[in-house]
Amino acid sequence: MRILDIKFNGYTKSLLMFFSMLFVAVQSFAFQPSDIKYVEYKGEVVNARNGRPISSAYLALNNSNISTITNADGEFSLKVPDDLTEATVTISVLGFQSKTLPLSYFKGSNTRIELDETVEELEEVSLYKATNPSLLVKEMLDKKNVNYISDNSLMTSFYRETIKKGWSNVSLSEAVVKIYKSPYNSSKKDLVSLYKARKSTDYDKLDTVALKLRGGPFNTLYLDMMKYTEYVLRPEMLDSYEFSFDDPTKINDRYTYVVNFKEIDESDPWYYGKLFIDAETSTLVKADYSLNVDDRDAAAAMFVKKKPSGSKVYPTELNYQVNYAQNDGKWHYAYGKAQMDYVVNWKRKIFNSKYKINSEMVVTDWQEYADNDWKKSADLIHPNVVMVDDVSGFADAEFWGSNNIIEPEKSIQNAIDKIKRKMDDE
Structure with missing residues (x-):
């Protein structure tokens, strides 16, 4: 087994490279679906x-x-x-x-x-009082404990991860997960358990190297910028960013500031993007951001710690998105999406291999959870877990039951149809 470690500003995100399959067992736990139709x-x-x-x-x-x-x-x-x-x-x-x-x-x-498209000229709205984008971002972080949920929550989420080689889907993973979400004013990490999961990978098309994002659902959960401020917007590091106002907008009919941010130091891969901040409450309601990896040598030196002999691996594009939803005046993580493009160059091959990994997770239901026995009643997964190899669900139309999922895109549905046909032929 080879491990390709990838670091973001001192925090590790990893790609696993396998020359043999790794299987992880998935078991159900105490939270079973009710008899509701x-x-x-x-x-x-x-x-x-x-x-x-x-x-x-x-x-x-x-x-x-x-x-x-x-x-x-x-x-x-x-x-x-x-x-x-x-x-x-x-x-x-x-x-x-x-x-x-x-x-x-x-x-x-x-x-x-x-x-209908939003056509209102929001620049004229007098509600916009902020004049300093840096102070607005600082206020956004300072109000985290007030604006976001302060109770333990149990969230049901749907997670999907696809790996494409060129234009072909070569790996598809999906899961319904239960997230024990700790309060935003707590330093405790969130806990995750797989409820249902299925995966199919065409290892032959992966050049005999199975590439998998370590952590599965954790990759998108850690995009919760307000819970895990240490990954991007560390309060003590705000001076290392440039902030500027973009044109304001509306999200869910609420007036919203748009703040551009960019790391000043560009000697290493650096973050940049947009923060969408609710004008009334100074709450982060959405963020779109990227990590610049134009300097391939710097990206390779920073990201790639181990790789197969005779290859050169480097990321070419890293994009992220996180959305928040409001309930009873409090906000919480609702959606996360990560996209990673990278290239594998082999010395003895004329053409390189281009891969695109997309992972997304949406919270489909949640409830306050005051009990302290969740760890005991659930089979928790580690952030380093690799998604289970279990294709049985792709042939079962009722696999997800009453759980809400993201409707498959056409390319993903085509991949599922191929899997079904292959299983029918066996």
């Missing part, structure tokens, strides 16, 4: 002006903790308890006006939801 609604969210699909649109069942998100094709799947027929659903996404619809509007399939 669920109704599934499917459809797409599109731009009202041109009909183009809208990705990462957030669908929240009002007066509940149930939610989901659209895929890259704008498609969604939402499972709702059948006793909530009078409920409403709010659909929101950056750059579009939010819309609230009765559940009766939704269908079992082909529900079409059109969102």
Whole structure:
């Protein structure tokens, strides 16, 4: 087994390289699904002006903790308890006006939801009082204990990770996970347990090297910038960033500052991106950011600690996204997405291998959890866990049961169909 260690500002994120398969057992635990019946609604969210699909649109069942998100094709799947027929659903996404619809509007399939683009000239809104972006970011961090949930929570989330070699899907992992989310004012790390998981990898197409992001669901969970400030926005390191205001916007019909940030020191790979801060409460509600790795030698020296003989490995693009949701006046982690592009050069091969790893996780339900026995009642996974090799779920239409998932994109669905056909032929 070879390990490819990747460091971010002193904190390790890793790629595992295997010359043999590593299997991790997944067992169920005390939190079993209830006997409640669920109704599934499917459809797409599109731009009202041109009909183009809208990705990462957030669908929240009002007066509940149930939610989901659209895929890259704008498609969604939402499972709702059948006793909530009078409920409403709010659909929101950056750059579009939010819309609230009765559940009766939704269908079992082909529900079409059109969102109008936000056209309001927000620069003129007098609500925007902040004049110093650095002080606004400092206030955002100082108010973390006030703005974010201060109780232990049990979150149900759906996680998906894909590995592409060129344009071909060569690995697909999916899981429903339970997250024991510690309060934002606590230094305790979050805990994760796999509830359901499935994975299929075509090792032959990975040049006999199985590449896997270490940590699976933890990779997206650690994108919670307000819980894990040590990874990017360490309060004591704010002076190492440049901050500037961008044009303000609205998210979920709330006025929002947009702050650009960039690390000043560019001698090593450096962070840059945008912070979306609620104008009324100074809460971080969304962040889009990247790690600049243009200097390949510096990136390789900083990231790659071990690699196979005769190869050169370096990342070419690293992008991240985190979204937060509000409930009863408190905010919490709702969605995380990481994209990593990298290249493997082999000395005795004419062409290099280009890989793209995408991982995303959406919180589909959550509840306050006051008990202290969660560690004892759940089979916890370590941040270094490798997703389980278990393809049985791909042939089972009822695999996920009542759990909300991210609807597969067309390319992922094609990969699943191939897996099903392969299993049928065996």
